[in-house]
Amino acid sequence: MRGVGSCASGASSCADADRPKVLITGGLGQLGVGLAKLLRRRFGENNVILSDIRKPPNHVYHHGPFIFSDVLDYTSLRETVVNNNVSWLVHYAAVLSAVGENNVALAKEVNITGLHNVLDIATEHGLRLFVPSTIGAFGPSSPRDPTPDLCVQRPRTIYGVSKVHAELMGEYYHHRYGLDFRCLRYPGIISADSEPGGGTTDYAVQIFHAAVKSGLFECNLRSDTQLPMMYIDDCLRATLEFLEAPAETLLNRTYNIHAMSFTPHGLAQEIQRVLPDLKVTYNVDAVRQAIADGWPMALEDTAARRDWGWKHEYDLAELVQAVLAHVTTGNQ
Ligand code: AKB
Numbered sequence: 001m002r003g004v005g006s007c008a009s010g011a012s013s014c015a016d017a018d019r020p021k022v023l024i025t026g027g028l029g030q031l032g033v034g035l036a037k038l039l040r041r042r043f044g045e046n047n048v049i050l051s052d053i054r055k056p057p058n059h060v061y062h063h064g065p066f067i068f069s070d071v072l073d074y075t076s077l078r079e080t081v082v083n084n085n086v087s088w089l090v091h092y093a094a095v096l097s098a099v100g101e102n103n104v105a106l107a108k109e110v111n112i113t114g115l116h117n118v119l120d121i122a123t124e125h126g127l128r129l130f131v132p133s134t135i136g137a138f139g140p141s142s143p144r145d146p147t148p149d150l151c152v153q154r155p156r157t158i159y160g161v162s163k164v165h166a167e168l169m170g171e172y173y174h175h176r177y178g179l180d181f182r183c184l185r186y187p188g189i190i191s192a193d194s195e196p197g198g199g200t201t202d203y204a205v206q207i208f209h210a211a212v213k214s215g216l217f218e219c220n221l222r223s224d225t226q227l228p229m230m231y232i233d234d235c236l237r238a239t240l241e242f243l244e245a246p247a248e249t250l251l252n253r254t255y256n257i258h259a260m261s262f263t264p265h266g267l268a269q270e271i272q273r274v275l276p277d278l279k280v281t282y283n284v285d286a287v288r289q290a291i292a293d294g295w296p297m298a299l300e301d302t303a304a305r306r307d308w309g310w311k312h313e314y315d316l317a318e319l320v321q322a323v324l325a326h327v328t329t330g331n332q
Contacts, residue, residue, distance in 0.1 A: 019043045020128070023086045025071050025118065026093030028052040030189060030196045031132075031236065033060055035090065038236050040064050049084060052093075071114035078121050088128045088243065091118045097136050097291050099198030100159040111162030119173050119181075128180040130243055131170055133254060135187055135228055136200070137163040140294035145226075147296035149256050149303050157291055167254045174253050183254040184242055187228035187299060189235050190319060192326030200291045204229055204267060211271050211278045212327045220285035223265040226297040230259040231314035231322060238310055245308035252307070258299040259312035260319070270320045 022039055024032050027050035039048045040063075050060065051069035060066060069080050071093045080086070093114055100107035115131065122129035138147050139155040153164050170181035188201025196202040203219050204227075210217035230238075238257050262270075268280045304310035314322065 014043055019047050020088040021084060021086050022048045022088045022090060023069075023080065023084065024048070024050050024090045024092055025069060025077075025114075026052060026091070027066070028054050028056055028060070029092055029094075030191055030194045031232070032090075032092050033194060034191065034232055035092075035236050035239060036064060038240055042240065049080075049086070051080070071117055072109060074117045074121070077117055078124075081121055081125055081127070086125070086127060089118060089122050089130070090239070090243075091115070091129065091131045094132075094162075095159065096197050096199040097134075097157050097159040098200055098202070098285075098288055100162075101157055101287050101291070104158045107158040107162060111159065112165060115162070115166050115169065119169055119179070122181075123173055123177050123179045128182065128243065129170065130182045130184075130239065131166050132239075133163045133167050133183050133185040134159070135185060135296045135299065136160040136291070137167060137185060138294075138296050142296065144295075145297040146258070146300035147256065147298070148300045149252065149254070156294055171253050180247060181253050182242055182250070184238060184304075185254065185256045185299065186235060187230045187258065189230055189232050190323060191232040192323045193330060194232075200288045200295070201227060201229065203264060204262075207264075207267060207271065207280070208323045208327045211275050212324070215275065215277045215279060217268075217278065217280045218283050219264045219268075219280055220283060220288050221264055221292055222284055222289060223268075223280075223282055224263050225289070225292045226261050226263045226266075227292060228258055228261050228296055228299050229319075230257070230312065231319045233322070234259050234312045234314050237313075238304075241310070242304075242308055249307050252303055255304040255307070255310075256299040256301040257304050257310055257312075258301040259314060260316050261298045262316055266316070267320075270316050271324070274320065274324055 036050045045064045049065045095107040095110045173179040174181045207217045
C-alpha cells in the first residue's frame with residue numbers, strides 16, 4: 001500500500017493529490033535548507049515548510065515558507081501541524097555530539113523531550129515521521145569495521161544515547177501504534193555552503209574552507225582517525241528516496257547508509273592533488289578524539305541497498321572535486 005503523499009517512483013515531480021505537506025524542524029542546521037530545496041522541487045514550493053527557532057538569512061526566507069517552531073513547545077508544534085495540514089515531518093532539530101558533551105542538559109531537552117513531542121504529534125495526526133540517527137549511535141563495544149545495522153549499541157555521548165533512544169522509541173511507536181517511523185543512520189555529512197553544527201566530523205567540512213582561504217588547516221582529530229562520511233547531495237537524495245519508499249518494501253525502520261570512509265590524512269592528500277600548497281597540522285581535541293575513537297570506521301548498509309535501492313554516487317575523489325568547486329566559487 002502506498003502511503004499518504006507518495007509519488008510514482010522515478011517521476012521528477014508529483015501530481016497535486018499525491019503531494020505530501022512536509023514540515024522540517026531544526027531547518028537552519030546543516031541539512032534543512034538543502035533538503036527543503038530538494039523536496040520543493042519534487043512536491044512544490046509551498047508544500048515544504050522549513051522551521052527553526054532562529055531568524056533565517058534573507059535568501060532562505062525568500063524561497064518558500066519559513067516559520068518559527070520550537071520542538072520543545074508541544075502545543076505550538078501541534079498547532080503548526082494541524083493548521084498547515086502537515087503529512088510528513090522531518091525532525092532535524094538536534095544537539096550534535098561535541099556540543100552535547102559541553103551541554104548535556106540542553107542535549108537531553110532537545111534530543112529527548114523534543115523527540116517525545118514529535119513522536120506523540122506524529123502518531124496523533126497519522127504523519128510519516130523521519131528522524132535521522134547517526135554513526136554516533138554506536139560506541140566502543142560495537143563492531144567498528146564495518147558496523148552492521150544490528151549490533152551492540154552502547155554509545156558514550158549524550159548525543160549517541162539520545163539517538164539510540166530515538167531509534168528504539170520510533171520503532172516501538174511503529175509496532176505499538178502503527179506510526180510510519182523512518183530512520184537513517186547518517187555518516188558525517190560534508191557540505192560546501194552550510195555549516196555543520198558542533199559535531200565530531202566537522203573538520204571534514206572546515207578543511208575545505210581553510211584550504212581555499214588560507215592554505216592552512218589545524219585539524220582537531222588525529223591524522224589516522226577513520227570515519228564514515230557522505231557528500232550532502234547523496235545524503236539528501238537518500239532521505240528523499242527513503243521517505244518515498246513504499247512501506248511494504250521496508251523490512252526495517254532504521255537503516256545504516258554508507259558512501260565512503262577516510263582519515264584526515266587521506267582527505268588532506270586528496271585535496272592536495274588539487275591544492276598542493278595545503279598544509280595541515282594536528283592539534284587534537286581530547287573530547288572529539290575520544291568520541292571518534294568509539295565510532296564506526298565504516299557502516300555496513302546492504303539492507304538499505306536491498307530494500308529501497310540505496311546507492312551512493314560520490315566517492316572521495318568526486319566529493320573533493322564537488323566541494324572545492326562550490327567553496328571556490330562561493331569565495332569569489
Ligand atoms: C557529529 O559529528 O556529531 C555528527 C554526526 C556524525 O552525527 N556530524
